[in-house]
Structure formats: structure tokens, C-alpha cells
Amino acid sequence: MVAISEVRAANAALKGSRHALTAVFVGATNGIGLATLQAFAKHVPRPRAIIVGRSQAKFAPQLETLKQLNPNGDFTFLEADISLIKDIDTVCQTTLTRLGDATKIDILFTSQGYISFVGRETNADGLDNSISLRYYGRMRFAQNLLAHLSPRGRVISVLAGGKEGKIIEDDLDLERNYSIPQSAAQFASMTTLSFDHLAVQNPDISFIHVYPGLVSTGLLGRSATGVLGYVFRYVLEPILGLFSLKAEESGERMLYCGASEQYAKGSWSLDWDGAAKEEKVLKEYREKGWAERVWEHNQRMFERALAK
Ligand SMILES: NC(=O)c1ccc[n+]([C@@H]2O[C@H](COP(=O)([O-])OP(=O)(O)OC[C@H]3O[C@@H](n4cnc5c(N)ncnc54)[C@H](OP(=O)(O)O)[C@@H]3O)[C@@H](O)[C@H]2O)c1
Incomplete structure (x- = not known):
């Protein structure tokens, strides 16, 4: 476990360094x-961030706050629909054009997503939309931007590191077996296994799949509609809030994952407190070569999506 005091001290120390870091944030609205x-x-003394989200107008106040937080910062918002693979490809191209050839990406940070309480919602790519945001889209961002990461760069997915579970092996995209618990277990495993594959191919880069813990963000209330949404917003979330991490602390912990030397290189499955984990079931998948199989599956899904 990394104590929050250690996290805050390490992050504060970034100020004293000559750090000019460039990051791409997806799902940071x-x-x-x-x-x-x-x-x-x-x-970060001289932060440069490309922020990919679906509404520039909605993000305008936050963009102002960022500029006030650090007048030396360079913050660019790119408006895009990030649920379809072809649109992710387009916004990745725009990102690279904006950054220019000379700039490398130090951190690719992905946390987009919601939870579907209405069952599988197949999108134009033929994938469940919530899974596409939480998993396939993030893998596509990683694949597209990988060659433009700095040496010792990091790819971070905020999802469910250490919560890997059983995969339905003959239904990897859960076309026939969608449920909230199964999608949680399956895409936790598939995220870590994809990152294992990428880490072998890219030994200087660090791939971090992290479970953030219970964090007060309003995720449940925003994900559900109708009576369920009301109950989540006004009953469940205030109760959960008593036991949850504040978003501010979670942000500090996530930045620590992105900047600490502790996580340089390799594939990491991290718990909310920064502790590395390996579930028994994950160990078995690793030993049986599932990292490659999962990555091949990703490629098939991308090709199918782009052919539609
Ligand atoms: N919060 C927790 O306790 C918790 C616990 C475990 C795991 N997680 C995982 O951590 C990740 C981040 O969670 P969070 O609590 O930060 O969520 P959040 O506050 O709801 O933020 C989600 C982000 O995803 C974007 N998003 C949602 N639906 C979208 C859509 N249809 N198209 C494009 N973008 C969309 C949102 O953009 P807009 O601003 O445009 O809506 C927002 O930037 C999620 O994958 C979640 O499952 C969270």
C-alpha cells in the first residue's frame, strides 16, 4: 500500500523537477x-494536455480552472464521439497533428465510461456501447498512440485492476452473455491481458490497469435513468459517499501511478492504494497464453467495426 502522504509528497516533488509532461486524457470531463x-x-511545472471529450461547451468552465491552476500549462480540448472505433481513429490523428512530430506523449490516461443498467446496447460497431467505452475504445487509443509515446511513457486504464475474473472464452465480446457482473469480470481480465501483450511488445512502456476503489463521482446516478437513477442519486450515492474516496484523493493517486518510478515499465494490475495484485484466475490465463488471444480478438473486433 502506498500511503496518501507518500503520494502527495511525490506529486508535490514534481514541482521541483524540470518536468514538462505531455498527456492525453480521455474521459476527463x-x-x-x-x-x-x-x-x-x-x-507538473509545464503540463501539456490534450483532453478528448464529447462536449467542448460543457467543458469550458473546467478549461478555465485548469488555466488558473497552472498559467504555464497548455490545455487543448478535442471534441469527439469516442464510442465508435472510426471516430477514435480520427481523433487520434487530430491529437497527433496537434502535438506535432517533435512531441511525445508521456501519459495516455483513459477513464471514459458508464454502466449500462438496461442490458446490452449494441452500437454501430456491433459492440456493446458501455463495453466499447470501458474497454475496446481504450485499447484502440493505446494501439493508435503507442508509437508516439515517450520512452518510459505510460498507458493507464482506470477500471478494475486486481478484480480480474472468469472469461467466457467462446463469447469474448459478450454478445450472448451480457450482464453487469460478467462484463466487470471479463473486461477486467481482458484489460490486464491486453496490457500484458502490449508490455511484451513495448518493453520500455508501462501499462497500468488500476482499480480506483469506491470514489464519489456520481457515476451510478449518471449511468441510470428514471426511478433507478433517482434512487442512485438521492439515496445510494449519499450513503456510499460516506465510505468513498473523494475524487481529489483519487486524482492524486492516479497521477502518482502516472509519474512514480515505482511503476516504470511492464504490465501492472493495481488496487486503489497502488498495491500490485495478481488474481489466481489471471495467473492461469497468463500461463495459458491468453494475452495474445485477447489481443488478436481486439484486432478482429476493430476490423469488423471498421468494415461496417
Ligand atoms: N467511481 C467509482 O467508484 C469507480 C469504481 C470502480 C471503477 N470505476 C471506473 O472508473 C472509470 C471512471 O469512473 P468515474 O467515476 O470517473 O466516472 P464519471 O465521473 O462518470 O466519468 C466518466 C467519463 O466518461 C465519459 N463518458 C460517459 N459516457 C460517455 C459516452 N457515452 N460517450 C463518451 N464519453 C462518455 C464522461 O463524459 P461526459 O462528461 O461527457 O459525460 C466522463 O468524462 C469508469 O470506467 C468506471 O467504471 C469507477
Whole structure:
């Protein structure tokens, strides 16, 4: 476990360094992503961030806050629909054009997503939309931007590191077996296994799949509609809030994952407190070569999506 005092001290020490870091944030218009972006702006002396989200107008006040947090910062918002693979490809191209050839990406931080309480919602790519945001889209961002990461760069997915579970092996995209618990277990495993594959191919880069713990962000209330949404917003979330991490602390912890030497290189499955984990079931998948199989599956899903 990394104590929060250690996290805060390490982040504060970034100020004293000559750090000019460049990051791409996807899903940082709210919650854990936004808190991490704010910590990045606060602690990094010369931060440069490309922020990919679906509404520039909605993000305008936050953009102002970022500039106030660090007047030396360079913050660019790119408006895009990030649920479809072809649109992710386009916004990745725009990101690279904006950064220019000379700039490398130090951190790719992905935390976009919601939980579907209405069952599988197949999108135009033929994938469940919530899974696409939490998993396939993040892998596509990683794949597209990988060659433009700095040596010792990091790819971070905020999801469920250490919560890997059983995969339905003949239904990897859960076309026939969608449920909230199964999608949680399956894509936790598939995220870590994809990162294992990428870490072998890219030994200088660090791939971090992290479970943030219970964090007060309003995720449940925003994900559900109708009576369920009301109950989540006004009953469940205030109760959970008593036991949850504040988004600010989570942002500090996530920045620590992105900047601490502790996580340089390799594939990491991290708990909320920064402790590395390996579930028994994950160990078995690793031994049976599932990292490659999962990555091949990703490629098939991308090709199918782009052919539609
Ligand atoms: N909070 C927790 O306790 C917790 C616990 C475990 C795991 N997680 C995981 O951590 C990740 C981040 O959670 P969070 O609490 O920070 O969530 P959040 O506050 O709801 O933020 C989610 C982000 O995803 C974006 N997003 C949602 N639906 C989208 C859509 N259809 N198209 C494009 N973008 C969309 C949101 O953009 P807009 O601003 O445009 O809506 C926002 O930037 C999620 O994958 C979540 O499952 C969270």
C-alpha cells in the first residue's frame, strides 16, 4: 500500500523537477479523470494536455480552472464521439497533428465510461456501447498512440485492476452473455491481458490497469435513468459517499501511478492504494497464453467495426 502522504509528497516533488509532461486524457470531463487532470495541472511545472471529450461547451468552465491552476500549462480540448472505433481513429490523428512530430506523449490516461443498467446496447460497431467505452475504445487509443509515446511513457486504464475474473472464452465480446457482473469480470481480465501483450511488445512502456476503489463521482446516478437513477442519486450515492474516496484523493493517486518510478515499465494490475495484485484466475490465463488471444480478438473486433 502506498500511503496518501507518500503520494502527495511525490506529486508535490514534481514541482521541483524540470518536468514538462505531455498527456492525453480521455474521459476527463468528470470524476476520476477530471481529478487526475487537475492534479496533473497543479503539480507538473509545464503540463501539456490534450483532453478528448464529447462536449467542448460543457467543458469550458473546467478549461478555465485548469488555466488558473497552472498559467504555464497548455490545455487543448478535442471534441469527439469516442464510442465508435472510426471516430477514435480520427481523433487520434487530430491529437497527433496537434502535438506535432517533435512531441511525445508521456501519459495516455483513459477513464471514459458508464454502466449500462438496461442490458446490452449494441452500437454501430456491433459492440456493446458501455463495453466499447470501458474497454475496446481504450485499447484502440493505446494501439493508435503507442508509437508516439515517450520512452518510459505510460498507458493507464482506470477500471478494475486486481478484480480480474472468469472469461467466457467462446463469447469474448459478450454478445450472448451480457450482464453487469460478467462484463466487470471479463473486461477486467481482458484489460490486464491486453496490457500484458502490449508490455511484451513495448518493453520500455508501462501499462497500468488500476482499480480506483469506491470514489464519489456520481457515476451510478449518471449511468441510470428514471426511478433507478433517482434512487442512485438521492439515496445510494449519499450513503456510499460516506465510505468513498473523494475524487481529489483519487486524482492524486492516479497521477502518482502516472509519474512514480515505482511503476516504470511492464504490465501492472493495481488496487486503489497502488498495491500490485495478481488474481489466481489471471495467473492461469497468463500461463495459458491468453494475452495474445485477447489481443488478436481486439484486432478482429476493430476490423469488423471498421468494415461496417
Ligand atoms: N467511481 C467509482 O467508484 C469507480 C469504481 C470502480 C471503477 N470505476 C471506473 O472508473 C472509470 C471512471 O469512473 P468515474 O467515476 O470517473 O466516472 P464519471 O465521473 O462518470 O466519468 C466518466 C467519463 O466518461 C465519459 N463518458 C460517459 N459516457 C460517455 C459516452 N457515452 N460517450 C463518451 N464519453 C462518455 C464522461 O463524459 P461526459 O462528461 O461527457 O459525460 C466522463 O468524462 C469508469 O470506467 C468506471 O467504471 C469507477
